[in-house]
Amino acid sequence: MTALLEIEGLEAGYGRRTVLHRLSVRLHAGEAIALIGHNGTGKSTLLRCISGQIVPSAGSIRLDGASVAGLAPDRIVRMGIVQVPAGRRVFPRLSVRENLEAGAFTRRDRADVAREIAELMQRFPVLGTKQRLHAGILSGGEQQLLAIARGLMARPRVLMVDEPSLGLSPIMVDQVFDVVNALVRDGMALVLAEQNVRKALQVTHRAYVLAQGRVSAEGASGSLLADAHVRESYLGLGQAAAFGALVDAAEAS
Amino acid sequence: MDAGYLLAQLVNGLAIGSVYALIGVGYSMVYTILYLINFAHGDVIMFGTMAALALMGFGVPAWAALAAGCLVGAGLGMVVERVAYRPVRNAPRTVPMISALGAGLVVSSVAQGIWGPDVMSFPQLIPRGSVELAGVALPVQPLAILAVALALVAIGSAVLELTRWGRATRCVCQDMMAAQLMGIPVNRLVPAIYAVGGLIGVAGCSLFAMYFNAVWVQMGQLATTKAWAAAMLGGVGNFYGAFAGGLLLGVAEALAVAAFGSLFKDGASLAIIVAVLLLRPNGLFGTPVVARS
Numbered sequence: 001m002t003a004l005l006e007i008e009g010l011e012a013g014y015g016r017r018t019v020l021h022r023l024s025v026r027l028h029a030g031e032a033i034a035l036i037g038h039n040g041t042g043k044s045t046l047l048r049c050i051s052g053q054i055v056p057s058a059g060s061i062r063l064d065g066a067s068v069a070g071l072a073p074d075r076i077v078r079m080g081i082v083q084v085p086a087g088r089r090v091f092p093r094l095s096v097r098e099n100l101e102a103g104a105f106t107r108r109d110r111a112d113v114a115r116e117i118a119e120l121m122q123r124f125p126v127l128g129t130k131q132r133l134h135a136g137i138l139s140g141g142e143q144q145l146l147a148i149a150r151g152l153m154a155r156p157r158v159l160m161v162d163e164p165s166l167g168l169s170p171i172m173v174d175q176v177f178d179v180v181n182a183l184v185r186d187g188m189a190l191v192l193a194e195q196n197v198r199k200a201l202q203v204t205h206r207a208y209v210l211a212q213g214r215v216s217a218e219g220a221s222g223s224l225l226a227d228a229h230v231r232e233s234y235l236g237l238g239q240a241a242a243f244g245a246l247v248d249a250a251e252a253s
Numbered sequence: 254m255d256a257g258y259l260l261a262q263l264v265n266g267l268a269i270g271s272v273y274a275l276i277g278v279g280y281s282m283v284y285t286i287l288y289l290i291n292f293a294h295g296d297v298i299m300f301g302t303m304a305a306l307a308l309m310g311f312g313v314p315a316w317a318a319l320a321a322g323c324l325v326g327a328g329l330g331m332v333v334e335r336v337a338y339r340p341v342r343n344a345p346r347t348v349p350m351i352s353a354l355g356a357g358l359v360v361s362s363v364a365q366g367i368w369g370p371d372v373m374s375f376p377q378l379i380p381r382g383s384v385e386l387a388g389v390a391l392p393v394q395p396l397a398i399l400a401v402a403l404a405l406v407a408i409g410s411a412v413l414e415l416t417r418w419g420r421a422t423r424c425v426c427q428d429m430m431a432a433q434l435m436g437i438p439v440n441r442l443v444p445a446i447y448a449v450g451g452l453i454g455v456a457g458c459s460l461f462a463m464y465f466n467a468v469w470v471q472m473g474q475l476a477t478t479k480a481w482a483a484a485m486l487g488g489v490g491n492f493y494g495a496f497a498g499g500l501l502l503g504v505a506e507a508l509a510v511a512a513f514g515s516l517f518k519d520g521a522s523l524a525i526i527v528a529v530l531l532l533r534p535n536g537l538f539g540t541p542v543v544a545r546s
Contacts, residue, residue, distance in 0.1 A: 051434060053430070053433065072438065072440065073433045073434065073439075074433065074436045074437060074438040077435065077436030078436055082436075083434050084434075085430065085431055085434055089428050089430065089434075090431070091424050091428055091431065092427060092428075093423070093427055094423060094424065094427065102420060102432075102437075103435055105417070105421060105435045105436050105437050106436035150435070154435065154436060
Protein backbone atom coordinates (compact mmCIF):
# COMPACT_ATOMS: atom_id res chain seq x y z
CA MET A 1 0.00 0.00 0.00
CA THR A 2 1.47 3.35 -1.00
CA ALA A 3 1.22 6.18 1.44
CA LEU A 4 -1.08 9.17 1.01
CA LEU A 5 1.57 11.49 2.42
CA GLU A 6 5.16 10.41 2.12
CA ILE A 7 8.09 12.34 3.54
CA GLU A 8 11.57 11.08 2.72
CA GLY A 9 14.94 12.27 3.99
CA LEU A 10 13.64 15.74 4.85
CA GLU A 11 16.14 18.37 5.93
CA ALA A 12 15.13 21.88 6.88
CA GLY A 13 15.99 24.67 9.23
CA TYR A 14 16.17 28.39 9.78
CA GLY A 15 19.11 30.19 8.26
CA ARG A 16 22.19 28.07 8.84
CA ARG A 17 20.66 26.13 11.70
CA THR A 18 19.39 22.76 10.55
CA VAL A 19 16.45 21.57 12.60
CA LEU A 20 15.31 18.46 10.73
CA HIS A 21 17.85 15.79 9.85
CA ARG A 22 16.91 13.24 7.15
CA LEU A 23 13.47 12.76 8.55
CA SER A 24 11.08 10.24 7.04
CA VAL A 25 7.40 9.99 7.91
CA ARG A 26 4.49 8.40 6.10
CA LEU A 27 0.75 8.64 6.48
CA HIS A 28 -1.71 6.27 4.86
CA ALA A 29 -5.26 7.06 3.82
CA GLY A 30 -7.64 6.84 6.74
CA GLU A 31 -4.78 6.78 9.21
CA ALA A 32 -3.96 9.08 12.11
CA ILE A 33 -0.38 9.56 13.21
CA ALA A 34 1.02 11.42 16.18
CA LEU A 35 4.26 13.38 16.22
CA ILE A 36 5.50 13.45 19.76
CA GLY A 37 8.57 14.81 21.39
CA HIS A 38 9.68 17.59 23.67
CA ASN A 39 9.69 21.26 22.81
CA GLY A 40 12.10 22.15 20.03
CA THR A 41 12.48 18.67 18.57
CA GLY A 42 11.18 19.75 15.17
CA LYS A 43 7.48 18.90 15.24
CA SER A 44 6.38 22.39 14.25
CA THR A 45 9.19 22.74 11.73
CA LEU A 46 8.06 19.52 10.08
CA LEU A 47 4.48 20.78 9.84
CA ARG A 48 5.71 24.12 8.48
CA CYS A 49 7.61 22.30 5.75
CA ILE A 50 4.57 20.28 4.79
CA SER A 51 2.28 23.32 4.66
CA GLY A 52 4.83 25.28 2.63
CA GLN A 53 5.75 27.96 5.11
CA ILE A 54 9.38 26.97 4.95
CA VAL A 55 11.13 25.33 2.05
CA PRO A 56 13.10 22.18 2.91
CA SER A 57 16.76 22.12 1.90
CA ALA A 58 16.68 18.44 0.96
CA GLY A 59 14.34 15.50 0.78
CA SER A 60 10.86 15.08 -0.61
CA ILE A 61 7.26 15.57 0.47
CA ARG A 62 4.71 13.79 -1.70
CA LEU A 63 0.94 13.78 -1.60
CA ASP A 64 -0.38 10.81 -3.60
CA GLY A 65 2.94 10.76 -5.43
CA ALA A 66 2.88 14.46 -6.39
CA SER A 67 5.66 16.58 -4.92
CA VAL A 68 4.53 19.47 -2.74
CA ALA A 69 7.92 20.51 -1.31
CA GLY A 70 8.65 24.13 -2.09
CA LEU A 71 5.19 24.96 -3.43
CA ALA A 72 3.46 28.12 -2.18
CA PRO A 73 1.25 27.54 0.88
CA ASP A 74 -1.96 28.35 -0.99
CA ARG A 75 -1.15 25.74 -3.67
CA ILE A 76 -0.61 23.15 -0.96
CA VAL A 77 -3.99 23.97 0.62
CA ARG A 78 -5.60 23.58 -2.80
CA MET A 79 -3.98 20.16 -3.15
CA GLY A 80 -5.63 19.11 0.09
CA ILE A 81 -3.13 19.51 2.93
CA VAL A 82 -4.54 21.78 5.61
CA GLN A 83 -2.89 22.80 8.87
CA VAL A 84 -4.69 23.90 12.01
CA PRO A 85 -2.04 26.17 13.51
CA ALA A 86 -0.71 25.98 17.04
CA GLY A 87 -2.15 28.64 19.30
CA ARG A 88 -5.44 28.42 17.35
CA ARG A 89 -4.88 31.65 15.39
CA VAL A 90 -8.56 32.28 14.66
CA PHE A 91 -9.22 35.66 13.02
CA PRO A 92 -10.14 37.66 16.13
CA ARG A 93 -12.16 40.43 14.49
CA LEU A 94 -14.06 38.20 12.11
CA SER A 95 -17.26 36.60 13.30
CA VAL A 96 -17.34 32.88 14.00
CA ARG A 97 -19.26 32.35 10.76
CA GLU A 98 -16.81 34.48 8.78
CA ASN A 99 -13.94 32.43 10.20
CA LEU A 100 -15.57 29.28 8.86
CA GLU A 101 -16.13 30.96 5.51
CA ALA A 102 -12.47 32.02 5.48
CA GLY A 103 -11.56 28.35 5.89
CA ALA A 104 -13.40 27.68 2.64
CA PHE A 105 -11.47 30.38 0.77
CA THR A 106 -10.17 27.96 -1.85
CA ARG A 107 -13.63 26.60 -2.67
CA ARG A 108 -16.14 28.02 -5.12
CA ASP A 109 -19.12 25.73 -4.35
CA ARG A 110 -21.05 28.24 -2.26
CA ALA A 111 -24.10 26.09 -1.64
CA ASP A 112 -22.01 23.23 -0.32
CA VAL A 113 -20.01 25.60 1.85
CA ALA A 114 -23.18 26.99 3.43
CA ARG A 115 -24.50 23.47 4.02
CA GLU A 116 -21.25 22.33 5.64
CA ILE A 117 -21.18 25.40 7.90
CA ALA A 118 -24.69 24.49 9.05
CA GLU A 119 -23.55 20.91 9.69
CA LEU A 120 -20.52 22.04 11.66
CA MET A 121 -22.68 24.31 13.76
CA GLN A 122 -24.89 21.36 14.61
CA ARG A 123 -21.88 19.29 15.47
CA PHE A 124 -20.40 22.09 17.61
CA PRO A 125 -23.47 23.86 18.98
CA VAL A 126 -21.37 26.52 20.72
CA LEU A 127 -20.21 27.75 17.31
CA GLY A 128 -23.82 27.95 16.19
CA THR A 129 -25.01 30.01 19.12
CA LYS A 130 -22.01 32.33 18.88
CA GLN A 131 -21.81 32.52 15.09
CA ARG A 132 -22.26 36.30 14.95
CA LEU A 133 -19.75 37.12 17.68
CA HIS A 134 -16.15 38.03 17.02
CA ALA A 135 -13.97 34.95 17.34
CA GLY A 136 -11.58 36.91 19.55
CA ILE A 137 -13.99 36.85 22.48
CA LEU A 138 -14.48 33.06 22.51
CA SER A 139 -12.78 31.03 25.22
CA GLY A 140 -9.57 29.22 24.36
CA GLY A 141 -11.35 25.90 24.02
CA GLU A 142 -14.06 27.36 21.83
CA GLN A 143 -11.40 28.96 19.65
CA GLN A 144 -9.69 25.60 19.28
CA LEU A 145 -12.95 23.98 18.16
CA LEU A 146 -13.41 26.87 15.72
CA ALA A 147 -9.85 26.49 14.43
CA ILE A 148 -10.42 22.79 13.74
CA ALA A 149 -13.82 23.45 12.16
CA ARG A 150 -12.26 26.19 10.03
CA GLY A 151 -9.61 23.72 8.87
CA LEU A 152 -12.30 21.19 7.95
CA MET A 153 -14.02 23.80 5.78
CA ALA A 154 -11.17 23.48 3.28
CA ARG A 155 -12.16 19.82 2.76
CA PRO A 156 -8.70 18.51 3.57
CA ARG A 157 -7.38 15.20 2.36
CA VAL A 158 -4.76 15.46 5.09
CA LEU A 159 -5.49 17.46 8.23
CA MET A 160 -2.54 18.50 10.37
CA VAL A 161 -3.36 19.67 13.87
CA ASP A 162 -0.56 21.46 15.73
CA GLU A 163 -0.67 21.38 19.55
CA PRO A 164 -4.46 21.51 19.96
CA SER A 165 -4.32 21.18 23.75
CA LEU A 166 -1.87 24.05 24.23
CA GLY A 167 -3.01 26.38 26.99
CA LEU A 168 -6.42 24.76 27.52
CA SER A 169 -8.05 23.74 30.77
CA PRO A 170 -8.18 19.97 31.41
CA ILE A 171 -11.90 19.83 30.64
CA MET A 172 -11.39 21.59 27.32
CA VAL A 173 -8.43 19.32 26.54
CA ASP A 174 -10.74 16.33 26.90
CA GLN A 175 -13.33 17.96 24.67
CA VAL A 176 -10.81 18.84 21.97
CA PHE A 177 -9.43 15.31 22.00
CA ASP A 178 -12.97 13.96 21.70
CA VAL A 179 -13.28 16.00 18.51
CA VAL A 180 -9.94 14.72 17.20
CA ASN A 181 -10.95 11.20 18.08
CA ALA A 182 -14.22 11.56 16.19
CA LEU A 183 -12.33 12.78 13.12
CA VAL A 184 -10.03 9.77 13.31
CA ARG A 185 -12.99 7.40 13.55
CA ASP A 186 -14.55 9.11 10.52
CA GLY A 187 -11.43 8.12 8.61
CA MET A 188 -9.77 11.53 8.27
CA ALA A 189 -6.07 11.21 7.44
CA LEU A 190 -4.62 13.13 10.32
CA VAL A 191 -1.25 14.31 11.59
CA LEU A 192 -1.29 15.33 15.23
CA ALA A 193 1.66 17.17 16.75
CA GLU A 194 1.12 17.21 20.46
CA GLN A 195 2.96 17.56 23.74
CA ASN A 196 0.25 15.76 25.66
CA VAL A 197 1.78 12.45 24.70
CA ARG A 198 -0.63 10.16 26.50
CA LYS A 199 -3.69 11.73 24.85
CA ALA A 200 -2.00 11.83 21.46
CA LEU A 201 -1.12 8.13 21.64
CA GLN A 202 -4.63 7.27 22.74
CA VAL A 203 -6.36 8.78 19.69
CA THR A 204 -3.90 7.87 16.91
CA HIS A 205 -2.95 4.66 15.12
CA ARG A 206 0.77 5.17 14.82
CA ALA A 207 3.27 7.60 16.22
CA TYR A 208 6.72 9.01 15.53
CA VAL A 209 8.88 10.09 18.44
CA LEU A 210 11.06 13.03 17.41
CA ALA A 211 14.29 13.88 19.19
CA GLN A 212 16.66 16.59 17.97
CA GLY A 213 15.10 16.64 14.53
CA ARG A 214 15.33 12.90 13.95
CA VAL A 215 12.84 10.09 14.29
CA SER A 216 14.07 8.31 17.41
CA ALA A 217 11.25 5.76 17.56
CA GLU A 218 8.15 4.86 15.60
CA GLY A 219 5.44 2.32 15.92
CA ALA A 220 1.85 1.59 16.78
CA SER A 221 0.57 4.18 19.26
CA GLY A 222 -0.67 1.49 21.60
CA SER A 223 2.69 -0.22 21.89
CA LEU A 224 4.52 3.12 22.32
CA LEU A 225 2.14 3.89 25.14
CA ALA A 226 3.33 0.71 26.84
CA ASP A 227 7.01 1.22 25.90
CA ALA A 228 9.15 1.70 28.99
CA HIS A 229 11.42 4.32 27.42
CA VAL A 230 8.51 6.40 26.13
CA ARG A 231 6.78 6.10 29.47
CA GLU A 232 9.86 7.34 31.23
CA SER A 233 10.84 10.14 28.87
CA TYR A 234 7.49 11.49 27.77
CA LEU A 235 4.83 10.41 30.19
CA GLY A 236 6.77 11.04 33.39
CA LEU A 237 5.83 7.59 34.62
CA GLY A 238 9.11 5.75 34.80
CA GLN A 239 10.64 7.20 37.93
CA ALA A 240 7.34 7.86 39.62
CA ALA A 241 6.35 4.24 39.10
CA ALA A 242 9.73 3.05 40.41
CA PHE A 243 9.38 5.34 43.38
CA GLY A 244 5.86 4.08 43.96
CA ALA A 245 7.12 0.50 43.94
CA LEU A 246 9.81 1.45 46.44
CA VAL A 247 7.22 2.99 48.75
CA ASP A 248 5.03 -0.08 48.39
CA ALA A 249 7.97 -2.34 49.24
CA ALA A 250 8.90 -0.23 52.27
CA GLU A 251 5.35 -0.28 53.52
CA ALA A 252 5.02 -4.02 53.02
CA SER A 253 8.14 -4.81 55.03
CA MET B 254 -13.81 85.18 16.10
CA ASP B 255 -17.30 85.07 14.59
CA ALA B 256 -19.42 82.03 13.82
CA GLY B 257 -19.13 82.44 10.07
CA TYR B 258 -15.35 82.26 10.22
CA LEU B 259 -15.51 79.22 12.46
CA LEU B 260 -17.96 77.48 10.11
CA ALA B 261 -15.74 78.26 7.15
CA GLN B 262 -12.76 76.81 9.00
CA LEU B 263 -14.78 73.73 9.91
CA VAL B 264 -15.77 73.10 6.30
CA ASN B 265 -12.18 73.74 5.30
CA GLY B 266 -11.04 71.27 7.95
CA LEU B 267 -13.44 68.60 6.70
CA ALA B 268 -12.15 69.00 3.15
CA ILE B 269 -8.52 68.74 4.19
CA GLY B 270 -9.46 65.94 6.56
CA SER B 271 -11.06 63.95 3.73
CA VAL B 272 -7.81 64.20 1.83
CA TYR B 273 -5.85 63.01 4.87
CA ALA B 274 -8.33 60.20 5.28
CA LEU B 275 -7.81 59.00 1.72
CA ILE B 276 -4.05 59.17 2.12
CA GLY B 277 -4.19 57.52 5.54
CA VAL B 278 -6.33 54.52 4.62
CA GLY B 279 -3.75 52.88 2.35
CA TYR B 280 -0.97 53.70 4.75
CA SER B 281 -2.86 52.18 7.66
CA MET B 282 -3.64 48.94 5.83
CA VAL B 283 0.00 48.41 5.00
CA TYR B 284 1.01 49.14 8.56
CA THR B 285 -1.57 46.70 9.86
CA ILE B 286 -0.36 43.84 7.73
CA LEU B 287 3.37 44.27 7.80
CA TYR B 288 3.95 46.51 10.85
CA LEU B 289 5.84 48.66 8.41
CA ILE B 290 5.95 52.43 8.63
CA ASN B 291 5.65 53.01 4.93
CA PHE B 292 7.80 56.10 4.52
CA ALA B 293 7.51 55.83 0.74
CA HIS B 294 3.70 56.11 0.72
CA GLY B 295 3.59 59.89 0.36
CA ASP B 296 6.24 59.92 -2.34
CA VAL B 297 4.46 57.20 -4.31
CA ILE B 298 1.18 59.11 -4.34
CA MET B 299 2.97 62.40 -5.08
CA PHE B 300 4.48 60.68 -8.10
CA GLY B 301 1.05 59.54 -9.30
CA THR B 302 -0.35 63.06 -8.93
CA MET B 303 2.63 64.53 -10.80
CA ALA B 304 2.12 61.97 -13.55
CA ALA B 305 -1.53 62.99 -13.84
CA LEU B 306 -0.51 66.64 -14.14
CA ALA B 307 2.10 65.80 -16.78
CA LEU B 308 -0.47 63.88 -18.81
CA MET B 309 -2.82 66.85 -18.68
CA GLY B 310 0.10 68.93 -19.97
CA PHE B 311 0.30 66.61 -22.95
CA GLY B 312 -3.36 67.31 -23.68
CA VAL B 313 -4.88 64.16 -22.17
CA PRO B 314 -8.42 64.91 -20.92
CA ALA B 315 -8.29 65.80 -17.23
CA TRP B 316 -10.35 62.91 -15.84
CA ALA B 317 -8.53 60.34 -17.96
CA ALA B 318 -5.22 61.81 -16.78
CA LEU B 319 -6.34 61.56 -13.15
CA ALA B 320 -7.40 57.94 -13.63
CA ALA B 321 -4.05 57.20 -15.24
CA GLY B 322 -2.28 58.96 -12.35
CA CYS B 323 -4.13 56.70 -9.90
CA LEU B 324 -2.97 53.68 -11.88
CA VAL B 325 0.61 54.99 -11.86
CA GLY B 326 0.36 55.26 -8.06
CA ALA B 327 -1.03 51.72 -7.86
CA GLY B 328 1.72 50.31 -10.07
CA LEU B 329 4.47 52.19 -8.28
CA GLY B 330 3.14 50.98 -4.92
CA MET B 331 3.44 47.41 -6.16
CA VAL B 332 6.94 47.97 -7.50
CA VAL B 333 8.10 49.46 -4.20
CA GLU B 334 6.62 46.49 -2.33
CA ARG B 335 8.37 44.00 -4.59
CA VAL B 336 11.75 45.72 -4.68
CA ALA B 337 12.10 47.33 -1.27
CA TYR B 338 9.83 45.49 1.16
CA ARG B 339 9.29 41.88 0.23
CA PRO B 340 12.97 40.89 0.32
CA VAL B 341 13.20 42.15 3.92
CA ARG B 342 9.74 41.16 5.13
CA ASN B 343 11.09 38.78 7.75
CA ALA B 344 14.05 40.91 8.76
CA PRO B 345 14.08 42.84 12.06
CA ARG B 346 11.65 45.71 11.90
CA THR B 347 14.14 48.52 11.53
CA VAL B 348 15.41 47.02 8.27
CA PRO B 349 12.21 47.46 6.22
CA MET B 350 11.79 50.89 7.79
CA ILE B 351 15.18 51.99 6.45
CA SER B 352 14.42 50.31 3.16
CA ALA B 353 11.15 52.27 3.02
CA LEU B 354 12.95 55.53 3.70
CA GLY B 355 15.36 54.71 0.89
CA ALA B 356 12.55 53.82 -1.51
CA GLY B 357 10.84 57.13 -0.73
CA LEU B 358 14.06 59.05 -1.39
CA VAL B 359 14.54 57.28 -4.71
CA VAL B 360 10.98 58.02 -5.82
CA SER B 361 11.16 61.68 -4.81
CA SER B 362 14.61 62.14 -6.38
CA VAL B 363 13.42 60.67 -9.65
CA ALA B 364 10.36 62.94 -9.51
CA GLN B 365 12.57 65.93 -8.86
CA GLY B 366 14.76 64.95 -11.79
CA ILE B 367 11.74 64.88 -14.07
CA TRP B 368 9.64 67.78 -12.80
CA GLY B 369 12.06 69.97 -10.83
CA PRO B 370 11.67 71.36 -7.33
CA ASP B 371 9.16 74.14 -8.04
CA VAL B 372 5.57 74.44 -6.93
CA MET B 373 3.21 74.03 -9.88
CA SER B 374 -0.43 74.92 -10.15
CA PHE B 375 -3.05 72.22 -10.57
CA PRO B 376 -6.17 72.52 -12.78
CA GLN B 377 -9.39 73.27 -10.95
CA LEU B 378 -11.59 70.39 -12.03
CA ILE B 379 -14.17 71.11 -9.34
CA PRO B 380 -15.51 74.65 -9.63
CA ARG B 381 -14.89 77.08 -6.80
CA GLY B 382 -17.85 79.17 -5.74
CA SER B 383 -20.64 78.40 -3.39
CA VAL B 384 -24.17 77.09 -3.14
CA GLU B 385 -26.75 78.47 -0.80
CA LEU B 386 -28.41 76.02 1.54
CA ALA B 387 -31.00 77.22 4.06
CA GLY B 388 -29.61 80.73 3.88
CA VAL B 389 -25.99 79.69 4.46
CA ALA B 390 -23.49 79.99 1.64
CA LEU B 391 -21.50 76.76 1.44
CA PRO B 392 -18.39 76.50 -0.72
CA VAL B 393 -18.70 73.83 -3.41
CA GLN B 394 -15.13 72.55 -3.57
CA PRO B 395 -14.65 71.36 0.01
CA LEU B 396 -18.03 69.67 -0.01
CA ALA B 397 -17.28 67.96 -3.30
CA ILE B 398 -13.97 66.73 -1.87
CA LEU B 399 -15.77 65.38 1.18
CA ALA B 400 -18.31 63.67 -1.07
CA VAL B 401 -15.62 62.04 -3.22
CA ALA B 402 -13.82 60.80 -0.11
CA LEU B 403 -16.99 59.37 1.41
CA ALA B 404 -17.86 57.67 -1.88
CA LEU B 405 -14.41 56.08 -2.18
CA VAL B 406 -14.52 54.86 1.40
CA ALA B 407 -18.03 53.46 0.90
CA ILE B 408 -16.79 51.53 -2.12
CA GLY B 409 -13.74 50.37 -0.20
CA SER B 410 -15.74 49.15 2.76
CA ALA B 411 -18.26 47.37 0.52
CA VAL B 412 -15.39 45.52 -1.12
CA LEU B 413 -13.87 44.64 2.26
CA GLU B 414 -17.12 43.48 3.84
CA LEU B 415 -18.91 41.80 0.97
CA THR B 416 -16.45 40.24 -1.43
CA ARG B 417 -14.37 37.11 -1.19
CA TRP B 418 -11.13 39.02 -1.70
CA GLY B 419 -12.23 41.68 0.72
CA ARG B 420 -12.66 39.10 3.43
CA ALA B 421 -9.33 37.58 2.49
CA THR B 422 -7.81 41.03 2.97
CA ARG B 423 -9.30 41.28 6.44
CA CYS B 424 -7.88 37.83 7.23
CA VAL B 425 -4.42 38.91 6.08
CA CYS B 426 -4.69 42.08 8.17
CA GLN B 427 -5.57 40.10 11.28
CA ASP B 428 -3.22 37.15 10.98
CA MET B 429 -1.05 36.78 7.91
CA MET B 430 0.23 33.32 8.79
CA ALA B 431 -3.22 31.90 9.50
CA ALA B 432 -4.49 33.50 6.28
CA GLN B 433 -1.77 31.68 4.41
CA LEU B 434 -2.86 28.40 5.98
CA MET B 435 -6.41 29.03 4.70
CA GLY B 436 -5.02 29.00 1.17
CA ILE B 437 -5.14 32.75 0.72
CA PRO B 438 -2.32 33.69 -1.70
CA VAL B 439 -0.68 36.30 0.51
CA ASN B 440 2.07 37.08 -1.94
CA ARG B 441 -0.51 38.15 -4.51
CA LEU B 442 -2.79 39.91 -2.05
CA VAL B 443 -0.17 42.09 -0.34
CA PRO B 444 0.91 43.82 -3.58
CA ALA B 445 -2.77 44.33 -4.41
CA ILE B 446 -3.24 46.08 -1.07
CA TYR B 447 -0.27 48.33 -1.85
CA ALA B 448 -1.84 49.04 -5.22
CA VAL B 449 -5.21 49.98 -3.74
CA GLY B 450 -3.48 52.15 -1.13
CA GLY B 451 -1.55 53.93 -3.89
CA LEU B 452 -4.67 54.35 -6.01
CA ILE B 453 -6.80 55.87 -3.25
CA GLY B 454 -3.82 57.92 -2.10
CA VAL B 455 -3.31 59.49 -5.54
CA ALA B 456 -7.01 60.39 -5.58
CA GLY B 457 -6.58 62.09 -2.21
CA CYS B 458 -3.35 63.81 -3.22
CA SER B 459 -4.92 65.12 -6.44
CA LEU B 460 -7.85 66.56 -4.48
CA PHE B 461 -5.32 68.21 -2.16
CA ALA B 462 -3.47 69.66 -5.17
CA MET B 463 -6.74 70.97 -6.55
CA TYR B 464 -7.85 72.47 -3.27
CA PHE B 465 -4.62 74.38 -2.67
CA ASN B 466 -3.93 74.82 -6.39
CA ALA B 467 -0.44 73.58 -5.76
CA VAL B 468 1.61 70.47 -6.37
CA TRP B 469 5.31 70.01 -5.71
CA VAL B 470 7.74 67.15 -5.31
CA GLN B 471 8.37 67.60 -1.59
CA MET B 472 4.66 67.31 -0.85
CA GLY B 473 5.24 63.57 -0.67
CA GLN B 474 6.96 63.84 2.68
CA LEU B 475 4.20 66.09 3.96
CA ALA B 476 1.67 63.49 2.80
CA THR B 477 3.51 60.70 4.64
CA THR B 478 3.43 62.73 7.84
CA LYS B 479 -0.28 63.41 7.50
CA ALA B 480 -1.06 59.79 6.69
CA TRP B 481 0.95 58.69 9.69
CA ALA B 482 -0.85 61.11 11.97
CA ALA B 483 -4.27 60.14 10.58
CA ALA B 484 -3.57 56.44 11.04
CA MET B 485 -2.12 56.97 14.51
CA LEU B 486 -5.05 59.09 15.60
CA GLY B 487 -7.69 56.70 14.31
CA GLY B 488 -5.81 53.61 15.35
CA VAL B 489 -4.02 51.25 13.03
CA GLY B 490 -5.58 47.94 12.24
CA ASN B 491 -8.83 49.58 11.38
CA PHE B 492 -9.94 50.81 7.95
CA TYR B 493 -12.59 53.13 9.37
CA GLY B 494 -10.29 54.27 12.16
CA ALA B 495 -7.81 55.71 9.69
CA PHE B 496 -10.62 57.42 7.83
CA ALA B 497 -12.12 58.95 10.95
CA GLY B 498 -8.62 59.86 12.12
CA GLY B 499 -8.01 61.75 8.88
CA LEU B 500 -11.22 63.75 9.20
CA LEU B 501 -10.47 64.57 12.83
CA LEU B 502 -6.93 65.58 11.98
CA GLY B 503 -8.17 67.97 9.28
CA VAL B 504 -10.66 69.56 11.65
CA ALA B 505 -8.06 69.77 14.41
CA GLU B 506 -5.65 71.53 12.07
CA ALA B 507 -8.29 73.97 10.93
CA LEU B 508 -9.19 74.76 14.52
CA ALA B 509 -5.51 75.18 15.40
CA VAL B 510 -5.23 77.67 12.54
CA ALA B 511 -8.36 79.47 13.72
CA ALA B 512 -7.06 79.68 17.28
CA PHE B 513 -3.32 80.23 16.88
CA GLY B 514 -2.75 81.19 13.25
CA SER B 515 -1.67 79.26 10.16
CA LEU B 516 1.88 78.70 11.35
CA PHE B 517 0.55 76.01 13.66
CA LYS B 518 -1.16 73.95 10.95
CA ASP B 519 1.53 71.30 10.38
CA GLY B 520 2.63 71.47 13.98
CA ALA B 521 -0.82 70.26 14.97
CA SER B 522 -0.45 66.94 13.15
CA LEU B 523 2.99 66.30 14.60
CA ALA B 524 1.73 67.18 18.07
CA ILE B 525 -1.10 64.69 17.55
CA ILE B 526 1.37 61.90 16.66
CA VAL B 527 3.31 62.59 19.85
CA ALA B 528 0.20 62.89 22.03
CA VAL B 529 -1.38 59.71 20.70
CA LEU B 530 1.83 57.71 21.09
CA LEU B 531 2.13 58.91 24.68
CA LEU B 532 -1.47 58.69 25.80
CA ARG B 533 -3.30 56.20 23.62
CA PRO B 534 -0.85 54.11 21.63
CA ASN B 535 -3.63 52.11 19.96
CA GLY B 536 -5.37 55.24 18.67
CA LEU B 537 -8.92 56.35 19.30
CA PHE B 538 -10.58 53.41 17.54
CA GLY B 539 -7.74 50.94 17.32
CA THR B 540 -7.43 47.45 18.64
CA PRO B 541 -4.35 46.43 20.58
CA VAL B 542 -1.72 45.00 18.30
CA VAL B 543 -0.47 41.74 19.73
CA ALA B 544 3.04 40.86 18.75
CA ARG B 545 3.25 37.50 17.02
CA SER B 546 6.33 35.42 16.93
